[in-house]
Amino acid sequence: MTMVYEDDEAASDVPVRKIRFTINGQKKIAEVEPRLLLSHLIRRGAGLTGTHMGCDTTNCGACTVLVDGAAVKSCTMLAVQADGHSIETVEGLASASELHPLQEGFKQEHGLQCGFCTPGMMMAAKALLARNPDPTEEDIRWALSGNLCRCTGYQNIVKSVLWAAAKMRGER
């Protein structure tokens, strides 16, 4: 993270830590101020703007990423805490040639309208499907209950995840 300061005095007060982490399979090293949030490291440091900042108060789940496979609200974790850990963001879902089944599911079932909540929804859904490849509608609603959507009424998001789960089980 490049920071620009007015003078030596201002810069000398700033504690900085060097961290090493993996993001979407790529190893990274960053020098961060401890108060930097993980969401900012991802968006500004790594340049991966697919992770959205919604409420900034741990409510909406738009900033959800996976840390060592567990869904985490990245606005509520310090970037320094990512030291030694592995992060997955929405950019890590698709391969060079193919969409991830979740992305395909959201497309097929119209799981998004404005799309702002979608990255967080997909990452929370990915964590669910890793644990439970054959979730019920209720399982999905439970797993996504920390992610808010103001457009869809959730119906098509749930359908999208069901679609993806079926695809990942080889049933589609």
Add this chain to the structure above:
Amino acid sequence: MYPSRFRYEAPHSLTEAIGLLHDGGENAKVLAGGQSLVPLMKLRFASPELVVDINNVPGLAYHTVDPDGTLRIGALCRHVDLERSDVLNPTMAAAAPLIADPIVRNRGTLAGSLCHADPQGDWASVVLALGGSVVARGPNGQRTIALKDFVHGPFENALAPDEIAVEVVIPAATGTRQGGYLKLERRVGDFATVGVAVAVETANGTVTKAGIGLTGVGGSTIAATEAARALTGQPLTPDTISRAADLAAEAARPRTDHRGSADYKRHMVRVFTERILSNSNGTGHEEKAA
């Protein structure tokens, strides 16, 4: 939003962590799950100069049952670990899936929740009902603080600035334990409008021990001691249950706010207490969508 500037340390041992806290004094804070502390720091309600992150301290992410039935929960045991546990008493098992939302539960900790001492926090009522306590470790060793003495008031706990809550202890049941936790919330992840934790032990059809904790209906977590006392030595009948529910509602000190009127909240304390005691498996699931 950014927190104000702070120094960050991530020690690898409790001794080191306690030393850092000791040097940091009043301006140091322990960071475990961070699901309350980080938002507070972002809103600048909390501006610690030193944050001591204990996530790298090994051996704190456990919950185990001793041979005598005592349940011990380490400082880094996350809500999700408890939600997936099969060794919990009915009150904790009912509460675990109702803490915040599934994503927050991946990081937040029970011990941290108790330390945060939010009057609307669920775990404090649960641990209070179960007669639990917090083990605090500081430079001069370890002490055990009963939860009723641990929560001092809204967002205030009994820890010295250089103490860390390393473990939460739930005593073993002497009789058959039953109970539950019911929570009224406007949506998943909102603070409790009302929460009621009930833990009852029975032997030969008689209540031998009872605890009732109330969430969100006062300036602090409330122990409905009169209600619990009224149950002790009695069988659980519609009459004794109704009397306890009345007393629990009387113990509540709710205020009218955007979540509901004081009368409504008091009424819900009564309803929840009666409901948990009546079916004895108050899982709380039926309240999820409320």
